[in-house]
Amino acid sequence: MTVRAGTLPQRASIPALVLDSMEVGILVLDPRGRIGYLNRKAEEILEVASAEFIGRDVDEAFVSNDDRWHSSDPIDTLGARATQREASLKIGGREVTIEATAAALRGGEEELLGTLVTFTDYSEGEADEEFQRNVQRLASLGELSAVVAHEIRNPLTGIRTTVQYVGSKLAEGDPKKEDLQDVIKEIDRIEQIITELLLFARPQAAKTELVNINEVVEKSLDNLELQFEELKIAVKRDLAEGPPLIAVDPDQMLQVFLNLLINSVDAMPEGGSLRAATSTRRYRSGRRVVEVAFSDTGVGIPQDNLDKIFDPFFTTRPSGTGLGLTISLQIVREHGGRITVRNRSQGGATFRITLPVPEPEGGD
Ligand SMILES: Nc1ncnc2c1ncn2[C@@H]1O[C@H](COP(=O)(O)OP(=O)(O)OP(=O)(O)O)[C@@H](O)[C@H]1O
Ligand SMILES: [Mg+2]
Numbered sequence: 339m340t341v342r343a344g345t346l347p348q349r350a351s352i353p354a355l356v357l358d359s360m361e362v363g364i365l366v367l368d369p370r371g372r373i374g375y376l377n378r379k380a381e382e383i384l385e386v387a388s389a390e391f392i393g394r395d396v397d398e399a400f401v402s403n404d405d406r407w408h409s410s411d412p413i414d415t416l417g418a419r420a421t422q423r424e425a426s427l428k429i430g431g432r433e434v435t436i437e438a439t440a441a442a443l444r445g446g447e448e449e450l451l452g453t454l455v456t457f458t459d460y461s462e463g464e465a466d467e468e469f470q471r472n473v474q475r476l477a478s479l480g481e482l483s484a485v486v487a488h489e490i491r492n493p494l495t496g497i498r499t500t501v502q503y504v505g506s507k508l509a510e511g512d513p514k515k516e517d518l519q520d521v522i523k524e525i526d527r528i529e530q531i532i533t534e535l536l537l538f539a540r541p542q543a544a545k546t547e548l549v550n551i552n553e554v555v556e557k558s559l560d561n562l563e564l565q566f567e568e569l570k571i572a573v574k575r576d577l578a579e580g581p582p583l584i585a586v587d588p589d590q591m592l593q594v595f596l597n598l599l600i601n602s603v604d605a606m607p608e609g610g611s612l613r614a615a616t617s618t619r620r621y622r623s624g625r626r627v628v629e630v631a632f633s634d635t636g637v638g639i640p641q642d643n644l645d646k647i648f649d650p651f652f653t654t655r656p657s658g659t660g661l662g663l664t665i666s667l668q669i670v671r672e673h674g675g676r677i678t679v680r681n682r683s684q685g686g687a688t689f690r691i692t693l694p695v696p697e698p699e700g701g702d
Contacts, residue, residue, distance in 0.1 A: 573611070639687050649664065
């Protein structure tokens with residue numbers, strides 16, 4: 339396509355032109371929350387035609403898990419920076435995730451005309467960048483870990499055998515025998531860490547089959563039912579109806595979901611709620627994915643740690659190994675998927691996994 343130079347329109351039409359050329363979605367609401375305007379990018383991100391939406395109530399048109407995405411903080415009006423909120427919007431059966439910033443639209447000092455919401459599509463670009471950063475760090479760490487783990491394992495087996503032998507020579511009731519038992523227990527813990535490490539460094543080949551992801555999610559939740567009950571964690575299942583089948587190893591996916599769920603449980607020692615959701619989305623590139631999201635109301639992840647939680651051995655728990663997320667990232671990557679994390683505006687964390695839906699044979 340060749341692009342030819344045109345003429346800039348009259349000054350009065352320039353604002354509309356600018357709004358429609360912007361790379362962020364713009365949504366304007368009146369003070370009662372009715373939609374007054376959507377720019378072209380907004381239509382593109384939400385996949386809607388604005389003519390059908392003008393005048394409608396925003397909460398009814400775009401159903402969200404967190405309505406605050408379009409309400410501006412009173413603080414904004416004092417000139418402070420508006421906070422960005424991530425929200426999932428349900429629009430006629432589809433789910434679109436956006437990052438939105440709302441600001442008051444003011445006529446004068448004391449006149450509120452409505453709200454201006456600017457938003458971007460959270461789905462592809464940004465999540466991808468974040469994921470790639472984590473993957474790159476992993477690749478180099480993985481090779482080194484494999485070598486180290488392997489080298490430690492052999493002498494460790496020797497040590498264990500020797501300790502056991504020495505123990506067997508001691509008389510029954512000798513207090514040293516107990517000490518040696520403790521040594522063996524610690525050796526077994528090292529052995530366990532190494533096994534997990536090797537699993538991450540040299541993952542097992544996935545045995546893929548066509549799977550309804552809801553079944554795997556259900557199974558992971560059922561597995562932890564007792565813990566949920568004991569810790570007073572309310573579970574909400576929000577599963578898509580009849581999601582497209584995807585090619586995954588159900589056992590490996592179960593492992594990933596359990597890792598994430600156990601992390602959520604650990605983050606909610608005083609109880610809380612956990613939402614497991616599945617949905618389907620189509621990116622503008624035409625690629626389709628199934629998304630699994632786990633949201634908790636736990637302690638959340640401090641900003642400084644967000645970049646590190648997928649690293650091997652990064653843990654903030656006294657008895658954690660710090661391999662749960664590393665292994666999960668590895669498995670998801672082997673499946674051609676993505677895993678990302680966000681703190682929720684209302685506290686807690688959301689982990690999202692997207693997995694590709696196989697293209698139908700011979701196109702549509
Ligand atoms: N849902 C969550 N809420 C808050 N923090 C989390 C959550 N999930 C993970 N984290 C943080 O990420 C860290 C790393 O998690 P990861 O699962 O890799 O290791 P771990 O849970 O500490 O140990 P393990 O190897 O037993 O899984 C955790 O220690 C915790 O600080
Ligand atoms: Mg964990």
